[in-house]
Amino acid sequence: xxxxxxxxxxxxxxxxxxxxxxxxxxxxxxxxxxxxxxxxxxxxxxxxxxxxxxxxxxxxxxxxxxxxxxxxxxxxxxxxxxxxxxxxxxxxxxxxxxxxxxxxxxxxxxxxxxxxxxxxxxxxxxxxxxxxxxxxxxxxxxxxxxxxxxxxxxxxxxxxxxxxxxxxxxxxxxxxxxxxxxxxxxxxxxxxxxxxxxxxxxxxxxxxxxxx
Ligand SMILES: O=C(O)CCC(=O)C(=O)O
Numbered sequence: 001x002x003x004x005x006x007x008x009x010x011x012x013x014x015x016x017x018x019x020x021x022x023x024x025x026x027x028x029x030x031x032x033x034x035x036x037x038x039x040x041x042x043x044x045x046x047x048x049x050x051x052x053x054x055x056x057x058x059x060x061x062x063x064x065x066x067x068x069x070x071x072x073x074x075x076x077x078x079x080x081x082x083x084x085x086x087x088x089x090x091x092x093x094x095x096x097x098x099x100x101x102x103x104x105x106x107x108x109x110x111x112x113x114x115x116x117x118x119x120x121x122x123x124x125x126x127x128x129x130x131x132x133x134x135x136x137x138x139x140x141x142x143x144x145x146x147x148x149x150x151x152x153x154x155x156x157x158x159x160x161x162x163x164x165x166x167x168x169x170x171x172x173x174x175x176x177x178x179x180x181x182x183x184x185x186x187x188x189x190x191x192x193x194x195x196x197x198x199x200x201x202x203x204x205x206x207x208x209x210x211x212x
Contacts, residue, residue: 003015003018003099004016004017005099005100005101008152008162008164009152009162009178010176010177010178011102011136011138011174011175011176011177011178011179012152012172012173012174012178012181013100013101013102013172013173013174014164014166014170014171014172015096015099015100015170015171015172015173016167016170017167017169017170018096018099018142018169018170018171019142019144019169019171020169021169021194021196023169024144024168024169024194024196024197025196025197027142027144027203027205028144028145028197028198028199028203030089031111031113031144031203031205034057034059034083034111035055035057035111035113037083038080038083039057039074039078039080039081039082039083040057041055041056041057041113042055042056042057042074042077042078043055043056044056044065044076044077045065045066045076046065046066047065047066047068052065052120053114053117053118053119053120054112054113054114054118054120055112055113055115056110056111056112056113057082057083057110057111058074058082058108058109058110058111059082059083059084059085059086059089059108059109059110059111060082060084060085060106060107060108060109060211061082061107061108061211062074062075062081062082063108063110063127063211064076068127069127070108070127070128070211070212085106085107085108085109089109089205089207090105090106090107090109090207092142093106093109093140093142093205093207094106096140096142096171096173097138097140097173097175099171100138100140100171100173102136102137102138102173102175102176103137103138104137104138104140104175104207104209105209106140106207106208106209107208107209107210107211107212108207108208108209108211109205109206109207109208110205110206110208111203111204111205112203112204112205112206113201113202113203114145114146114148114185114188114201114202114203114204115200115201116146116188116190116200116201117187117188118185118188118201118202119184119185119186119187119188120184120185121184122151122153122157122161122182122183122184123182123183123184124180124181124182124183125139125179125180125183125206125208126180127211128208128209128210128211129209129210129211129212131210132208132209132210133179133180133210136175136176136177136178136179137175137179137209137210138173138174138175138176138179139173139174139175139179139206139207139208140171140172140173140206140207141166141171141172141173141174141204141205141206141207142170142171142204142205142207143166143167143168143169143170143171143172143202143203143204144168144169144193144197144199144202144203144204144205145168145193145197145199145201145202145203146168146188146189146190146191146192146193146199146201146202147165147166147167147168147188147189147192147193147202148165148166148185148187148188148189148202148204149163149165149185149186149187149188149189150163150164150165150166150172150183150184150185150186151163151164151183151184151185151186152164152174152178152181152182152183153181153182153183154181154182155180155181155182156182157182159182161182163186165189166204167192168192168193168194168197168202185204188201188202
């Protein structure tokens with residue numbers, strides 16, 4: 001585990017190469033097991049009726065893409081309860097937050113699988129409890145597989161944006177005054193992930209607190 005940190009802007013910290021290749025392999029296997037297990041992968045349909053460009057699984061609580069609320073079951077898909085958030089994954093996220101100079105006790109993880117043409121539009125993560133948002137409790141993100149062109153904007157959609165390349169094993173933590181920054185994934189760089197992962201595309205796990 002490396003703890004090299006780059007402060008992209010106040011409250012937004014890139015942790016390049018946070019996970020070793022062995023740790024990435026273990027996490028990739030875990031993500032596959034979660035996604036192909038009970039209450040596994042689905043493609044969310046958003047409010048306007050469009051499909052997201054990722055396969056998603058929520059752990060600990062379900063984020064409903066139609067209501068933008070956390071819920072106890074996958075009411076917008078198959079009605080199943082999400083699997084619990086594993087304690088070791090929550091502990092990893094807390095450690096990453098600490099290594100970035102912040103504090104997180106996550107109660108939910110959203111695991112996304114991006115295929116080679118996967119992407120995610122610019123958005124804010126603001127569906128967590130207001131206390132969490134007011135306190136600037138961070139989002140912790142872990143990337144596995146192909147490098148992503150991660151876009152970090154400002155607090156308004158039209159503000160200037162920075163691109164950060166998130167490679168396999170990288171962490172990204174954004175809290176404090178960056179907690180509500182717009183962000184998204186413009187594209188992947190297909191074929192850039194370590195071949196040892198045997199992963200076509202990318203997994204991203206975001207850990208959050210305040211999914212109540
Ligand atoms: O895949 C990423 O790096 C970002 C994911 C994201 O923005 C989200 O899950 O809200």
